[in-house]
Each structure stands twice: as structure tokens, then as C-alpha cells.
Amino acid sequence: MEQKYGAVIILSMCVVVLLIGMMKKKAEMILNFFVRMVVGLVCVYFLNSFLQANGVAVAVGINPLSAITLGSLGTGGFALLYGIAFCQFL
16 A cells, blocks of 8 residues: 555656656746747837838838747748838838
């Protein structure tokens, strides 16, 4: 009987350790997403201002869809948004 309880305790401790490891990885992914999103939105704002000051009529909107694109794709999302904007400009 005591062996069963010991096995259950060891198994539950292993599950707890695995859950802690998964939560750490998820927290890192979520933090990385938000950092890319914030940095991307700041870059979009400054590039929009720079292009407007130089008379180029291309601007990317700052909205939830562009924020999700920037957060998930990072630099590639930034290039994607401006690539689409420049294609519409042509």
C-alpha cells in the first residue's frame, strides 16, 4: 500500500516539474511576442513620420491586425506591412 502512495507522489512531482517547465517556455514566448509587437509598432510610427516628412504618401496603420502581424512575424511582418503598402502605392 505504501509503495502505491510513493509511486503516486513521485509521478505527481514529475508532472509538476514538467508543468513548471512548460509554463516557463510559454511565458517566454508571450513576452517575446509582446516585445516584438511594441518595438514593431514604435518602428512603424517613426517610419510613417519619416516618410510623411519626406513627402512619400505611404503609411501603415497602427491597429490590432498590424500589431498581431508584427508580434507574430517580427521583422518579416514589418517588411510585409510596408511591402503591401508600397504595392498599393504603385
